[in-house]
Amino acid sequence: MEFVMAVLQYLALLFVLASGLGVLAIAAMFWLDTRQTSDAIRRNYPVIGRFRGLFTELGEFFRQYFFAMDREEMPFNRAQRNWVYRAAENKSNTVAFGSTRNLNIPGTPIFMNAVFPPLDDQFATTEPMVIGPHCREPYVAPSIFNISGMSYGALSKPAIQALARGAGKAGIWLNTGEGGLAPYHLEGNCDIVYQIGTAKFGVRDEAGNLSDDKLRQMAADPRIRMFEIKLSQGAKPGKGGILPAAKIDEEVARIRGVPRGQDAISPNRHREVDDFDDLLDLIGHIREVTGKPVGFKTCIGSADPWFDFFKRVKERGGECAPDFIAVDGGEGGTGAAPMPLIDLVGMPLRDALIRMVDLRDLAGLHDRIRIIAAGKLVAPADVAWAICMGADFVCAGRGFMFSLGCIQALKCNKNTCPTGITTHIPSLQKGLVVEEKDKRVAAYAKAVIHEVEMIAHSVGVAEPRQMRRRHVRVVTDSGATRQMNEIHPSVHLGLTGMARARGHKQFEEALKRLQIEGEEL
Incomplete structure (x- = not known):
């Protein structure tokens, strides 16, 4: 007591x-x-x-x-994230009772199923596609769905390791992002697209200029399949990359060649590229030095300047053309960007992709230049829509971050990511177990590809890239739907395609602007 x-x-x-x-x-x-x-x-x-x-x-x-309701959040709602999570875990994504998606919202795509689709044993299967047929080492790309540029530094070591290994398991390519090639990109033995940003990290000399010796060194690795010149990105067009000082450790500083203790700010454009002729010269130079396909990534603000680009390509000859163009929508993501740019600058992908595809096709370069689409395309319907619009490939960044376990905490720029994906703090990185997350990356990629093929099968084609604008309808402001080829008629190669183009008034001015010294294309 x-x-x-x-x-x-x-x-x-x-x-x-x-x-x-x-x-x-x-x-x-x-x-x-x-x-x-x-x-x-x-x-x-x-x-x-x-x-x-x-x-x-x-x-x-x-x-x-x-x-928040399942389809209310931004930039990605719970329904989108949950689909990725389940796909990454190899769980069934079937649902019951009915769709929770509001099909009356203007812009919503609705795919048109065939009356007599192919039988189940005639499933639509993706075929490999050649990029850079004129190169010494063309790239036969096996997958329609791949990983967008996300730099080491913006992402953590275990995140890059898991992405690389997952890409290798799924047979897809991995874009390095502008931060240069880290040893972790090579761990999965996957195909690599080396992105050359405006600061030319990893392939620059001491003065910051492009180094041919370092280009040859990179090209000597058979895993590096292509080189992508980054002109701009959708999240911050007109401004270079931003890597906060908090995320620059000793290794990141060494790979990029930047000092520690201050933000790494890339120039807002390539200093040696003042016009389209300079751009074509740079593309040709890198292609000659490396022997591999070279293209560029851009977010477009208007289609008008690109008439001059395709006109210059036609004047100089098709071999000078880029091997691919990656079109990034203004809704694209990033680790850090000023709010006015991320919110208000750059054409949305739904407009930009159609314009770039039409200009390419009007110039007669359909088989010469491949189009890659990016910008919030994380689910099968998004990917299938882009292919219907004319994209040859689709890349995603944030979708693969979700497959790694991203919870959309919106802390990417603060080095405090709770899932270990965008932080260099060891105690937070330990939550990302590479040996488990690489399986999720591969499972997510395979699930997207499988369901895109399922949509293609439903609309009645034998290969996803055979889908056209006539296979998808879009909800209009009135609530009614219209076929996309009625709103944006497709243009194809050859005399038949040109005849079709002549039948639509909106192409008349485009054809005139692309004429060379009075000669029709």
Whole structure:
């Protein structure tokens, strides 16, 4: 009994001390809040005003888990993320009762199933496609769905390792992003697309200029299949890459050739490229040095300048053309970008892709230049839509981040990613187990490809790239649907294609602008 009383007295003393400390803490906060001048709420409502900041910080969490409906969140809603999670875990993505998608929203694509689709043993299977037929080493790309450029530095070591190994398991390519080639990109023995950013990380000399010796060194690795010149990206067109200083450790600094302790800011464009002739010269130079396909990535603000580009290609000859063009929509993602650029600059992919495809086809370069589409294309329907519009390949970045376990915490630029994907803090990276996540990456890629092939099978074609704009309808402002080929007629090669183009008034001016010295294409 005496022991119990002693414990109770001890607990009472602790309570009094804790209460006293609590009162002192509140008094200190009251004194500080009434004297600080930066926050009006805390000054007018000392102590309790501090809860506003806490609730603002937690609001994002509560909306995501408790209040937002499945298809309400941005930039990716819960339905989209859950599809990727289940696909990455090799779980069934079948649903019951009915769709939760609102099919009355303008812009919603609806695929047109065939009356008599092919039998199940005539399944639509993806065929490999050649990129760069004029190169010394053309690339026979096996997959329609691949991994977009995400740099080591922006992503963590285990994230790059898992992506590379997963890409190798799935038979898809992995784009390095502008941060240069890290040893972790090569671990999966997958096909690599080496992106040359405006800072030319990994292939530049001490003065920051493009180094032919380093290009040859990179090209000597058979795993590097293509080179992509980054002109701009959808998340921040007109501004170069931004890698916050907090994410630049010793290894990242060494691979990129940048100092530690300050942000790594890439130029907003390639200094030696002032016009389309310079761009074609650069493409030709890199292709000659490396012997491999070379193209470029861009986010377009208007189709108007690209008339001149294709005109110059026609004037100089098809062999000078880029082997591919990667079209990034203004809705593309990034690790860090100014809000005005990420929100308001750059044409959305649904407009940009159609314009670039039509210009390529009007110029008669359908089989010469491959089109790669990117910009929030994470689910099979997104990929199938892009192919119907004329894309030859589709790349995704954030979809593969979800396959790694990304929870859309929106901390990519703060080096505090809770899933270890975009942080260089070892204690956070340990949550990303490479030996498990690479399987998820491969499973996600295979699931997307399989379901795109399923859509192609349903609309009645033997290969996904045989899908056309006539195979998809889109919801209009009135709520009715129209076939895409009625809104944006397709243009194909040859005299028949040109005759069709002549039948649509919207192509008349385009054909005139692409004429060379009065000669029709």
